[in-house]
Amino acid sequence: MSTTRTVPTLDDVARKAGVSTATVSRCLNTPERVVERTRTRVMRAVEELGYTPNFGARVMAAKRTFTIGAIIPTMENAIFARGLQAFQEELHARGYTLLVSSTSYKPEIEAEQVRALVARGADGLLLIGYARNPDIYDYLGQRAIPALLAWAFLPGAEPACIGFDNRRSMQALANKVISMGHRDIAVISGIVEGNDRAEGRRQGIMDAILENGLDPAKIPIVETPYDIENGALAFDQLMEGETRPTVVMCGNDVLAAGAMRRARELGFSIPEDISITGFDDIELARILTPTLTTVHVPHREMGRRAAAELVRMVEQQSNGLSEQLESSLVLRESLKDLN
Amino acid sequence: MSTTRTVPTLDDVARKAGVSTATVSRCLNTPERVVERTRTRVMRAVEELGYTPNFGARVMAAKRTFTIGAIIPTMENAIFARGLQAFQEELHARGYTLLVSSTSYKPEIEAEQVRALVARGADGLLLIGYARNPDIYDYLGQRAIPALLAWAFLPGAEPACIGFDNRRSMQALANKVISMGHRDIAVISGIVEGNDRAEGRRQGIMDAILENGLDPAKIPIVETPYDIENGALAFDQLMEGETRPTVVMCGNDVLAAGAMRRARELGFSIPEDISITGFDDIELARILTPTLTTVHVPHREMGRRAAAELVRMVEQQSNGLSEQLESSLVLRESLKDLN
DNA sequence: GACGCTATTGTAAGCGCTTACATTTGATTC
DNA sequence: GAATCAAATGTAAGCGCTTACAATAGCGTC
16 A cells, blocks of 8 residues: 555664664663663654554563453443543553453353453453452463452452442442331342342342341332333333332432333322432432432542552552442432431 | 463464464464364364463564554543444454543643554544644554544545534524524533534534524523533523523533523523523433433444444555434424424 | 773563465365 | 365464673773
């Protein structure tokens, strides 16, 4: 296609500066090991030739790519988009670049994605939650690729995780709901299979149910993928039950938004006729009418810390330090106090 | 699983399968050039050893990374998150991996990001909009790295772009607004500097104003970063003007959500007292109360096509083909017909 | 000036893979 | 069964860089 667009190599620079390739390499990587006079001469040659090190060669020789991979369910969920954005910014600030892959909530394809990112030379990996095939950890361990989990927290777990306790957080919300006099609770849960966060949240509700002496068998639960439309459909399903719940607790804000929409379409007024709660506290929660009671999660903070910790693990070849972040209840209009 | 820290190489696989390294390489890269019997034997060895090709070596030998870089303003805006998700999925389906970097709407740091991604070996680059320092194109041209623009469309532009005409789309919406009897129009625009999409949208409104014989000088415009909170503040600002607008046209749905919230807080009922419009048609638009009149943009489709085209450019070393996608008006409750 | 030491620079061996080219295999034809 | 030719496989030369080790230069001492 184009003509002889010869990209200059280390050799060219060395020749032009009248030194060996080793000296040029040292000028670029460990300048303090080269005497000033030589260095300026080399740097001028680099400048004049417009030399940029060849990525592949450098990676092969140095065995580092300064690249970190992240595998998330999807960027379309605002919580991951937000966290990933912060993760990327922090990575960038530390001289790393982000490789992204997504599973679309299909845990079975995660192993392949891990391999793909490792094959692309990721120096470290960010994974979501801890529920996955243990082979993945073997694979990473064998290659000495550090991995860090986020959006979940399990003390003492391997590998390290940076996140919050989904179960406890949801339990706190459910306790609050119950303390407000709600006894007929219905649940719209995300798909639990292969998703420990969704599972934890559901269990958290059950924990509170039991703790308060209510009958867990009487709690209707609909399980559906995180999606507004599914939230609406799930609400329909719940309304078919014999006893009408006074509150619908949803696995995340997105489901809650769908449920809320459908509730209004069916003529319910919220929270007078029925209360609705979410989880995550994405922007949507403050925009909905009525505003949504939910659990606030510091997604950005999580992304930022995860980046910092992962870089540390890569550079010091150390094991990760788990870190628990605090979530908090955000009481807004969609939850009515029955007392 | 073994716990040995030795990462298997092509050589190991070759030895185990009793073939040459060339044959193993061919099994991985051009399987059709290897007879079935040999291939299965090799693949079994690959499997058993848990072999993954060394990235650096592969890049150096093949001069390809199978990696595509994308530089977007931010993943926190749902339109980019959504488009990028589709972009990544399509890339993945074609055997490529996505490198992500973001500018946080600071155009001046884009050049640095381009260099960083190129230095990481990106085979091609996705950029947003066409407003940027031309040096960037020189740099990419010199290194023969194909680039494609998205979220904007400018016929005949270089490099190629895949997107829609922001100006025309907004003009269509504005015309509709005017045809519904609105004469007092106020505008909340995104920051125009270095953002051709925001600029196009603002111009589109002006086009319609002029086209309909209204006085452009009488249109109050507030320019503010895309953010719910800023939408609310901008609304406040507009309400300080002497004549109250009958409609507030916003540069995107996020600003509209903010404006709508503030309007309600101030006691306006929408659309009876004041109409509000957005742009993008993100999920939020259907969830807001009232639902938001906006311009639907096929973000996923755009991401998908951009990936396909960019891969084509990389693999065929060809220039990109621009492609215009259609946007469409979505009339919902937030816009009142005054006729 | 010879000696010993350190700071600087050079030499060259890989790193693990792809691929041009060489060789072998095997099917087909006469 | 030999000849022919295409398909399959093997051989080995790099790709451009880093770095261990070797060589040299520079400097202070005696």
